[in-house]
Amino acid sequence: MDFGFSVVPADVFKEKALGELLEANNKSAEFGLVLTREEASQLIEVKSHELSAAGRIEFGSSALKEIIEAFCDSPYLNRQNYTDFLSEMLEIFYSYKNETLDLVSDSDLISYMKACFNGVCQGSTELLKTRELDELSRQIRSGDISLTVADPADEFITAAEENEIEFN
Template identity: 30%
Template structure:
């Protein structure tokens, strides 16, 4: 088994949604079937493996659904695809954000960017820890790395 596969395997299974997430989807007139959930879980495992991360528990899908369910830019026919891309962006951003910051806060930052970009998922991949955290939450090194005053000469 490849290292990335092993790391993803350790993350456990995340196929399934919390009752609150199911309610939010139903309220918005959206649905994820079992096939969609399994595909999203496989995508989660791939994202975790590529980042060499382990996630304990069932994954972040329920948190993302709760944050995004009422977005006017989610499309019924593309819901699983959109959520898969959002989930990928989440894990990329989560990898930059300090551990003490809640997943729901990262999800809300993604939602704001998603709605501001009128549903363009590509806009989510440009977010950084500074877009989620206040200056006091980033360590000194992190704060400088994400500082808007940093110039190319500082690289």
């Protein structure tokens, strides 16, 4: 048996994640969007794949639930394109978490994606990716804009301050 980090599955809380997705149906059902247990299970597989492809690992509450709750009232979604849309959103979301250097919180990124998707992109995931999110990433990387951040660098500075070392 190997006790290395590599053996830890991308999503170590699979059952919990399934429960969360089915719970999200409560809200999305208002808009006629409901995931079956099988669809939810498949989406969790997709999520694991996309996490792995993006070189990320997820703990705690799933971003997928937040995506569902944010997008379920979109005029561009219907029962037919719902699961494919969610699969694509997973790929986009984790990919742009990386592209935006983890400087954008989950909630902010999802809100931004929703605003663009329902607004200027008029329901096009392609435009969302190649135009809006690419531009957002470019501006963040160049330091042109700053958003609500979950900045690891901040954490390090805070941690250094926690060392409570004063010299002066």
